[in-house]
Amino acid sequence: xxxxxxxxxxxxxxxxxxxxxxxxxxxxxxxxxxxxxxxxxxxxxxxxxxxxxxxxxxxxxxxxxxxxxxxxxxxxxxxxxxxxxxxxxxxxxxxxxxxxxxxxxxxxxxxxxxxxxxxxxxxxxxxxxxxxxxxxxxxxxxxxxxxxxxxxxxxxxxxxxxxxxxxxxxxxxxxxxxxxxxxxxxxxxxxxxxxxxxxxxxxxxxxxxxxxxxxxxxxxxxxxxxxxxxxxxxxxxxxxxxxxxxxxxxxxxxxxxxxxxxxxxxxxxxxxxxxxxxxxxxxxxxxxxxxxxx
Numbered sequence: 001x002x003x004x005x006x007x008x009x010x011x012x013x014x015x016x017x018x019x020x021x022x023x024x025x026x027x028x029x030x031x032x033x034x035x036x037x038x039x040x041x042x043x044x045x046x047x048x049x050x051x052x053x054x055x056x057x058x059x060x061x062x063x064x065x066x067x068x069x070x071x072x073x074x075x076x077x078x079x080x081x082x083x084x085x086x087x088x089x090x091x092x093x094x095x096x097x098x099x100x101x102x103x104x105x106x107x108x109x110x111x112x113x114x115x116x117x118x119x120x121x122x123x124x125x126x127x128x129x130x131x132x133x134x135x136x137x138x139x140x141x142x143x144x145x146x147x148x149x150x151x152x153x154x155x156x157x158x159x160x161x162x163x164x165x166x167x168x169x170x171x172x173x174x175x176x177x178x179x180x181x182x183x184x185x186x187x188x189x190x191x192x193x194x195x196x197x198x199x200x201x202x203x204x205x206x207x208x209x210x211x212x213x214x215x216x217x218x219x220x221x222x223x224x225x226x227x228x229x230x231x232x233x234x235x236x237x238x239x240x241x242x243x244x245x246x247x248x249x250x251x252x253x254x255x256x257x258x259x260x261x262x263x264x265x266x267x268x269x270x271x272x273x274x275x276x277x278x279x280x281x282x283x284x285x286x287x288x289x290x291x292x293x294x
Contacts (some may be wrong), residue, residue, distance in 0.1 A: 002046040004121050007039040009148060009288055010104040011141070012252040012259050014169070014207070015198040016221040018189060021280045025187060026140070030200045032207060034150040034166055037285040038173065041095035042074070042113040046121050049076050050089040052238045057096040065179075067101040073138055077111035080134045087126050090118060099281065102180030102240035103253030105141045112145035113291075134160070146206065148290020150202055155161065155283045167289050170268035171260060172246065174237050175281040176256045185226045185254040194222040216248025216261045227255040234258055244271035 022028050053075050055066045068102040069075065078090050094113060098106035115131050126134075128146070135142030140157030152161040198220035208213040228235050234251055237258040241249040245267045246260025262268040265284075272284040 003044065003119055004117040005043045006113050006117060006291060007110040008042050008098075008100045008145070008244045009291060010038045010106060010109060011035050011122075011145065011148075011259075013103070013201060013221060013250070014166075014215065015203050015219055015250075016223060016253070017200055018191065018194065018222050021113050021157070021191060027189070028093070028155060028200075029153065029157060031153040032163070032203055033144075033151045033153050035146050035290060036171065036286050037233055037288045038098055038104070038283055040098050040110055042110060042112075042117060043093040043095075044114065044117045044121060045091040045093070046288070047089040047091055051075055051082070051092070052090075053092040053094070055094040055096060062249070062291045066094065066096060066166045073142075074114045076108040076138055077114040077142075079125075079133070080119060080138065081115055084130075084134065085118070085122050088122070090114075090121075091238075092255070092287075095175040099175045099257070100134065102175050102257045103180065103182075103251065103255045104175075104257055105145055105253070108139045108141035109140050109145040110266065111135065111138050116146060117143075132270040144228065148288075148289075150207060150289075163204060164210075165289055166207050167287050169212060169259050170263075170265050171259045171285060172241060172244075172268050172271050172275060172288065173252075173257060173259045173262060173283045174241070174275055174279045174284060176231070176233050176237065176258075176279065177254060177281070178233075180255040182232070182254040185223055190225070191224065193225060195225045196220055197222055212245060214264060218276075219248050219261075221250045223254075224251050224252050227251060230288065231256055237275075240275065240278070241271065244270065244274050 241260030251261040
């Protein structure tokens with residue numbers, strides 16, 4: 001096998017709590033993560049040597065935000081894998097649909113797809129745990145993106161507990177026009193002023209019961225304590241989604257993307273039409289299970 005293609009899904013945070021700042025500068029987190037049906041397409045073409053990368057997107061401004069050299073996390077993933085499993089090169093083609101700098105793990109899911117794909121192309125020499133060990137050195141969300149689906153994510157993101165599937169739930173996702181820097185958000189986070197924090201254990205139980213109402217009402221993201229004062233449009237989007245019938249709405253990750261959960265497809269699609277009048281970068285998608293079966 002010389003070629004491999006996969007859809008790499010975005011993620012949302014059904015809940016995000018920050019517990020403490022660690023001596024190494026990272027933060028200890030407790031998050032409920034969920035993959036969704038907005039994807040990038042990753043195509044790998046095995047070559048004799050070297051790494052190359054191309055990126056295409058229907059939105060030119062998005063493609064311009066994605067480096068096509070060793071600064072790209074997908075390139076870094078290929079380099080890290082081929083250091084462990086030498087003997088070939090690869091050309092990576094990214095078809096980007098997940099917005100960049102949006103709190104949706106677009107880069108991390110691309111890196112996870114490259115790791116998984118290269119492992120397939122080379123006859124699966126590395127175990128899922130070995131791939132995750134490579135992934136966490138690339139970015140805290142990469143181990144989760146390798147697993148996908150519904151997970152409790154702890155530590156800096158590397159301690160993962162698979163939860164019962166929460167797939168096939170409809171949501172509307174909104175990406176405002178401005179990007180948000182994750183390092184900037186964490187550098188301005190005040191652990192003594194996080195606002196209302198989630199009851200993670202209760203939300204895990206709600207996910208396990210597929211209790212959409214309890215989950216939607218209990219969702220919290222403490223990073224909103226930083227982003228919302230700086231970008232009040234995030235709060236306006238949340239309020240509009242709730243007015244359009246969402247059972248609950250939160251920012252994903254460090255933002256600025258915002259999602260609202262809906263009980264039915266019809267409600268989500270109706271809300272999408274309303275939201276698009278103000279925010280063109282909007283999608284109605286479902287929650288999905290993980291792509292790689294690791």
